[in-house]
Amino acid sequence: MIVVENVAIACVDAAGTEHADGHVVVGDDGRIVSVGAGRADEPAGEVRRVDGTGCLVTPGLVNTHHHLYQWATRGLALDETLFGWLTTLYPIWARLDAETVGAAAGAGLGWLALSGCTTTMDHHYVFPRDGGDVLEAEIAAARRLGLRFHPTRGSMDLGQADGGLPPDSVVEDTDAALAATEAAIDRWHDPSPESMLQIAVAPCSPFSVTGRLMSEAAELARRKGVRLHTHLAETDDEDDFCAQRFGCTPVEYAERLGWLGADVWLAHGVHLDDAAIARLGATGTGVAHCPSSNARLGAGAARVPELLRAGVPVGLGVDGAASQEASHLGAELRQALYTARTRGGPGAMDARTALRLGTMGGARCLGRADHIGSLEPGKLADLVMWRLDGLGHDGIDDPVAALVFGPPAPVELALVGGRPVVEGGALVHADAAELTRAAGRAHRRLMAATR
Ligand SMILES: [Zn+2]
Numbered sequence: 001m002i003v004v005e006n007v008a009i010a011c012v013d014a015a016g017t018e019h020a021d022g023h024v025v026v027g028d029d030g031r032i033v034s035v036g037a038g039r040a041d042e043p044a045g046e047v048r049r050v051d052g053t054g055c056l057v058t059p060g061l062v063n064t065h066h067h068l069y070q071w072a073t074r075g076l077a078l079d080e081t082l083f084g085w086l087t088t089l090y091p092i093w094a095r096l097d098a099e100t101v102g103a104a105a106g107a108g109l110g111w112l113a114l115s116g117c118t119t120t121m122d123h124h125y126v127f128p129r130d131g132g133d134v135l136e137a138e139i140a141a142a143r144r145l146g147l148r149f150h151p152t153r154g155s156m157d158l159g160q161a162d163g164g165l166p167p168d169s170v171v172e173d174t175d176a177a178l179a180a181t182e183a184a185i186d187r188w189h190d191p192s193p194e195s196m197l198q199i200a201v202a203p204c205s206p207f208s209v210t211g212r213l214m215s216e217a218a219e220l221a222r223r224k225g226v227r228l229h230t231h232l233a234e235t236d237d238e239d240d241f242c243a244q245r246f247g248c249t250p251v252e253y254a255e256r257l258g259w260l261g262a263d264v265w266l267a268h269g270v271h272l273d274d275a276a277i278a279r280l281g282a283t284g285t286g287v288a289h290c291p292s293s294n295a296r297l298g299a300g301a302a303r304v305p306e307l308l309r310a311g312v313p314v315g316l317g318v319d320g321a322a323s324q325e326a327s328h329l330g331a332e333l334r335q336a337l338y339t340a341r342t343r344g345g346p347g348a349m350d351a352r353t354a355l356r357l358g359t360m361g362g363a364r365c366l367g368r369a370d371h372i373g374s375l376e377p378g379k380l381a382d383l384v385m386w387r388l389d390g391l392g393h394d395g396i397d398d399p400v401a402a403l404v405f406g407p408p409a410p411v412e413l414a415l416v417g418g419r420p421v422v423e424g425g426a427l428v429h430a431d432a433a434e435l436t437r438a439a440g441r442a443h444r445r446l447m448a449a450t451r
Helices: 068-073 082-093 098-114 134-145 174-188 211-224 236-246 250-256 274-283 291-296 304-309 329-344 351-365 399-405 432-450
Strands: 002-010 018-026 032-037 048-051 055-059 061-063 117-124 148-155 200-203 228-232 264-268 286-289 314-316 383-387 411-416 419-423
Touching: 002 383, 002 399, 055 351, 055 399, 061 314, 061 329, 061 351, 068 082, 068 098, 068 117, 068 134, 068 432, 082 236, 082 432, 098 117, 098 134, 098 411, 098 419, 098 432, 117 134, 117 228, 117 329, 117 411, 134 148, 134 174, 148 174, 174 200, 174 211, 200 211, 211 228, 228 250, 236 250, 250 274, 274 304, 286 351, 291 329, 304 314, 304 329, 314 329, 314 351, 329 351, 329 399, 351 399
Parallel strands: 002 048, 002 055, 061 117, 117 148, 148 200, 200 228, 228 264, 264 286, 286 314
Antiparallel strands: 002 018, 018 032, 055 383, 383 411, 411 419
16 A cells, blocks of 8 residues: 655546645555545555655556657658658668667666556557568567556558558558458457556558558457557648549548548647537547657647637657657646647646646557546546656745746656556566667667668
8 A cells, every 4th residue: 555645636536636744554465445636535455555755646647659669760761741750761761670779678668667657558560571570579568667558569561652641561461460450459459447558549640551451450459449540631732642642631531531530539639620629529539749859740739728618538649769769758738838828829738737648648649537537536546756856846835837847847757557567667577778889789770771
């Protein structure tokens, strides 16, 4: 049992409950026993007491869009559009293997944990023929670090020869991709409420995947009871591609293929007209908002306040890591707020809305809102205790404002299912320096192989 006390708390429940000085009790079953003001009732049994003076406890952040393998190719094509960036990187990614992906995922996941993330998805869609089991490699990294993990089995089957963007060397055969996706679900997906590992089905994008793969992937996911994810409406180039090839907008194309619904969440959703936003709202389709990646690639700014008004579940994603080198989920709270205000003025988003996007919004996108995303008795004890009494934050009296408006806050403690994954700003289950060296070796090996 863990009792955190003398701490500010933002529950992010439906009522927006907050405590200036409160406690959280975590049971041996990894679930929250109680959250409230003042001291906890004296619990029976062996208890670890954590003094949270100077800190804020929030639900653990949920990352709804990422490409962990890209940690091995950061800092390239720095001044390109999405299509220019992709065509530079595809030939490098064609040399990926399980060792490289494992090292990149270890670094990316470690960095996410240190940035306040307790649950992350990963969108992996490059499966070189001789690359080994890259999905297994990233799952092993997540198990080691202790994060709740929702990797997706992605895919691409529309190469340049057929009018797609990726070179033919990095795309898969359609039926082989579907069979491998089904095998990944059968092998890994755990649907239980406490699940640490859930698989989703994630063909990459309209310009790298055939319509047949999209629609059959949707049928597969629904037959298996898993969720669906893809990139959609990210750039003007994608709008033009869909208009020329399909005669419609990306959202109309997605709907035609069975890709709108409460079991779908889409990465980006930047270029959405009013009709598209209304369709996402009416169907309960979620959006992974990735403001730093969208800024890095100059893709545009998503209409998040409008999406929220339409009832769309919106989560935050760091995306990347090669299209957003920082990949820091805590920093994405502020980036989301700033992006909304740059478009719509200071009333467009407040700090608590940004925090809700990063927690409950993400849990809704991943289909886990009943179990994570807020601090409530009975929910899984996925929480983060942020230190706010240092030079960067002290003196900002509202702790939620300090977290969102201030610099990325140090993580004093992060729990996943009641188990510590970060303590005192350091990873519990891995050495950050060792993760750094392994990822550095993977980067150099990949670049040398491509040269
Ligand atoms: Zn992406």
